[in-house]
Amino acid sequence: MDYSKEPSVAIILVNWNGYLFTSQCLRSLEEIDYPPVHVIVVDNGSSDDSLTKLQGEFPDHTFLRSEENLGFAAGNNLGISYALEKNFEYVMLLNNDTQVAPDFLSKLLYFLRKHPDKNLGVVQPLILYNHDRTLIWNAGGVFKKITGASKTLLEGKVIDDANLKNAYPVDWITGCCMLLSAACIRTSGLMNPSYFAYFEDVDWSLRIRKNNYSLYVVPSSKIFHEAGASSKSAHAEGTLHPVIFYYTSRNQLFQVRQHVDFPFFFLAMAIQVSKLLLWMLYFLLRGRKKKLLAVFYGIRDGLRLNMHDIPVSWRRNYFL
Numbered sequence: 164m165d166y167s168k169e170p171s172v173a174i175i176l177v178n179w180n181g182y183l184f185t186s187q188c189l190r191s192l193e194e195i196d197y198p199p200v201h202v203i204v205v206d207n208g209s210s211d212d213s214l215t216k217l218q219g220e221f222p223d224h225t226f227l228r229s230e231e232n233l234g235f236a237a238g239n240n241l242g243i244s245y246a247l248e249k250n251f252e253y254v255m256l257l258n259n260d261t262q263v264a265p266d267f268l269s270k271l272l273y274f275l276r277k278h279p280d281k282n283l284g285v286v287q288p289l290i291l292y293n294h295d296r297t298l299i300w301n302a303g304g305v306f307k308k309i310t311g312a313s314k315t316l317l318e319g320k321v322i323d324d325a326n327l328k329n330a331y332p333v334d335w336i337t338g339c340c341m342l343l344s345a346a347c348i349r350t351s352g353l354m355n356p357s358y359f360a361y362f363e364d365v366d367w368s369l370r371i372r373k374n375n376y377s378l379y380v381v382p383s384s385k386i387f388h389e390a391g392a393s394s395k396s397a398h399a400e401g402t403l404h405p406v407i408f409y410y411t412s413r414n415q416l417f418q419v420r421q422h423v424d425f426p427f428f429f430l431a432m433a434i435q436v437s438k439l440l441l442w443m444l445y446f447l448l449r450g451r452k453k454k455l456l457a458v459f460y461g462i463r464d465g466l467r468l469n470m471h472d473i474p475v476s477w478r479r480n481y482f483l
Contacts, residue, residue: 172251174255175242175254177235182211187262195268196269204217207238233356236360240356261290261388263385275342287340288382290339293388297323303333303336303378304336311427332379333379336364340386351374356473412462416436420465439462
C-alpha cells in the first residue's frame, strides 16, 4: 500500500510520573502497521525524570512539557492544539498505560473512511484488560438522561461471550483511546480543562454529539489497558487517593448540570446527590475521614462552581 496517500495521524500520550508504562506503550506503537503516525508525548509536570529518559529512548517523537500537572483534560489539550497547528487530519488520545494490537489504528481508520454517510466524529477500539486479555474493560458508553449516569458497556465481560462483530454507535467514548477527525475537534472545541480528570471524556463526547457527529466502537480494533495505573497507590485509606473521590463526585454533578435538561434535571440531580450521600455514609462507617470530606467537598463544588472557568492552579491543588 502507498501510505503516502493515507491520512496523517497524531497520537497523544500524557505522561505523569509514569515512565515504565509510557515506555511500554511507545514500544507497542512501534509495531503498528500504519506508518504515517506522529507521536506526541505531553509530560504533565513529572518529578521522576520521565521526560529525560523518554526523550533519550524515543528521539523521533515530539515532547511537550508542562511545568505543572494540568490534569488529563488540559494535558491532552496541549497535544491536541499542537496537532491541529501542524494540520494533522486525525488526532488520537491514548492512555500511557495501554498496549496496542499492531492493526488497531488501521482498522479504526478503515471504518472511518468507509462510512462517510455516518458523519463520524470519534471512534474507539474495544479495550481489554491487559492482565487478562479475554476480559473487556470498555466497549463504549451510554448516558442516561433520566438518572444523569454514564455507564460503561460490557465491563468485565468475557470477549467471546459478548458477540461483538460489527461496529456500533454509542453515547460516549472513553479518553483511554479515542480517534477524532480534526474537523470534529475544530467544530466542537477542546476538552473542558476545568474537569481536570474524570468525566471529561463523557462531557466531550456529549458536546461532540450535540454538533451532530456520531461516535462508534469498532470491536475488530483492540488495545489492552492496565486500568487505573496512574490513580492507584498505597494510601492510609485504601489504594485510591481521596482526591479521586473529590473529582469523581464533583464532575458527576458537573455532568448533570451541563447535559441534563428539564424535565429530567431535578430527578437526575436528586439521584446523583443521593448516591454521593450514600458514599459519605459508607466512609463514615468505615472511619475514612479524608474520603468522607472529599465527597462532601465534591458535592459542594459540583453544585456551586462555574464548571467552565476554574483556574489551573486551583483545580490542581485544591484538596490535594
